[in-house]
Amino acid sequence: MAKLEIRNLSRAFGSTRAVDDVSLTVADGELVCLLGPSGSGKSTLLRMMGGFERPSAGSIFIDGQDVTEIPPERRPTGMVFQSHALWTHMDVFGNVAFGLKLRRQARHEIQRRAEAALEMVGLAGYGKRRPNELSGGQQQRVALARSLVLEPKILLLDEPFASLDQHLRERLREEVRDIQHRAGITMVFVTHGQDEALALADRIAIMRDGRLEQIGRPDTIYRQPKTEFVAGFIGQMNLLAGEVRQGTLAASGISLPVSLDEGLATLAIRPEDISLQKAIGEDGAVVHRVTDFGTHLSVELRTLQGLRLKAMTEPAQGWVAGMYASVHPRKFSVYRDGRLCALTAQTSGIELPAKSQQLEPA
Missing domain, CATH: 2.40.50.140 (Nucleic acid-binding proteins)
Incomplete structure (x- = not known):
């Protein structure tokens, strides 16, 4: 588990401030959803957490260590994107094990951890299948296993279920919550779906125009919205x-x-x-x-x-x-x-x- 601290983080693209002076703390083992309309800055904020975007100002700390200038591959974070981004020339096992091979883990350790990750996401026995033999939901589970197998301190998810149908989204978000509880991992989950945020999050951080509008427990956000924007956006x-x-x-x-x-x-x-x-x-x-x-x-x-x-x-x-x-x-x-x-x-x-x-x- 790990504690994530965002301090006065900003990201500008020319004259546009996609993220504007955001501060946020995510506790050990907590699942925080970044919620907001398109263009609110939530995905840019998440990408800065993972090292895929460089902040214009501010700092990012994980367990007290400043990781602002550390590249993605050296951060104790894992990232699951909206697109599954699986390698089609590899089978499921190869996709999940690839990161461990890059880290030069022993063969028996790669086997053990890859199988454990697939079992965690409900895909035990699927290792020899190709990505094109899987459904969209199964492919997203492989992408999740590929991140979990590296045992990141913090898992970052950028609208991972956006391309799936409603029924499958509901089932997978329940499974992600179960995995998060079992693994005790800290998660930050980006979504524009209110139901998804209300069902998943320990706390919801609502963004608007690059700024945090309100942060709180789902029931508090719903029953006591502090701004007219939040009142109209949630429910x-x-x-x-x-x-x-x-x-x-x-x-x-x-x-x-x-x-x-x-x-x-x-x-x-x-x-x-x-x-x-x-x-x-x-x-x-x-x-x-x-x-x-x-x-x-x-x-x-x-x-x-x-x-x-x-x-x-x-x-x-x-x-x-x-x-x-x-x-x-x-x-x-x-x-x-x-x-x-x-x-x-x-x-x-x-x-x-x-x-x-x-x-x-x-």
Whole structure:
């Protein structure tokens, strides 16, 4: 196991700062996911950790040793890329054993460690197969075994499952988590998939425009996003522009009591934090669209002001398009200038204008 420290790391390409003054510590045996949209700098940051990109400024330490100027082959790190990058002229065993041969390990040691690595990734007995005889998921497991066999202190993974289908991604990420627990290895995993980060990580580091937006446990990131960007990026969120006046936040027909100074603000409500009740006549919001996911219904609503809301309910509630509903949030948060300024656990409800008319589908 190993501790990784990133201190004020930056990487500029001309006038563009792909990574801008990032500091991050990854503890022994911890799995940290770097999460963010395309162009946020997460892959560039990972490549600097592995020595494949040279920082413009800052330092990288592993177990207290400065490795900033050390080339990739001499760092105690392993790298798994999005492309499998397997050698097609070698069989699976040869691909996994290649790094050990370069290190001039004894033949019996190469045999033992390569077989152990293949068994760890669930490919025992596949050593004589060629890469083109394997599925995409199996090829990615070979790439993982090729890194693990070198016994790196830190394993770096750059969106390794991006090219795989959803079902296979879910299965492999569970296996990676199991391997990480068994091996006790420190991992940094780059992804743009929210579900992947929430399922895998001990902590998530969300990046935006080369900077770290928020770092924390998955449950904290989801339930207490510190910025409006994180609130909108993680999971589904209803983000509504509004204004605070005399202790009330008004946002597109919604009114809520808040203890904030007057001024512009953004109201944020998760779909699962909205409770729906059938409205009498045409009071409330109109149900525009309902999607049945089996475990729950996703209900899209519209108000007279054109506000669109998404709520999550149990299937048994039987919502259908054209019905009217009163909307009651169990929890909401408020952002001002992009930063969290209020978080409320319970509310008495949302005031919606009465006699909302039927709206035409979009």
